[in-house]
Amino acid sequence: MPARFKMSRKGVGQLLRSPMMQAEMLRRADVIKGVAESIAPVGGPDDPHPGQYKASFHTSSTARGGRRRDRATAAVWNSAPYARWVEYGTEKVTAHHVLLRAARAGGR
Template sequence: MPARFKMKRAGVGEMLRMPGMKAEMLRRADVIADVAVGLSPVDTRSPDPGHYKRSWETSATSRGGVRRDRAAATVRNTAHYARWVEYGTEKVRAHHVLLRAAQIGGRNQ
């Protein structure tokens, strides 16, 4: 007789919020942040060269996602000009550091 499986939504939700799942999401975010540090441009003419490169950070929560029902992690750059580095301006080309880091880091998992 074949095995039977009945999924319980509450059990899946509990699994997605487990400490081990949160730790794994943070590990993956750290990999992406490490790649982002390596890809980050440094303007040697600025008053604080390397500020953008030093401003990468990660965090994790067990209440992430749209429904706040699963572990999630975030990679962000706290430099006030990070969005202009990522997306560019009229005078400066976009570097897409986070985009490229997520693409490369996702393969390195």
């Protein structure tokens, strides 16, 4: 006789919000943060804040994330005031896409 499986939506919800899942999401975010720090531009000797961007990466996690607040999530962000321009570029500076490249390379 073949095995039978009946899914419990409540059980799946508990799994998605579990401390185990939250820890795994944070682990993946920390890997992405490490990759981002390794590829982050530092700036030259004439830069007023050399290394500030590289030192400004952070991670956080929550058990109530996602669009419907029903699962564990984690986030990686940069708090440098000019992080947006490093990531996306301007008309004079090319985009570095640090977080995009880090997420593609390190999210496993």
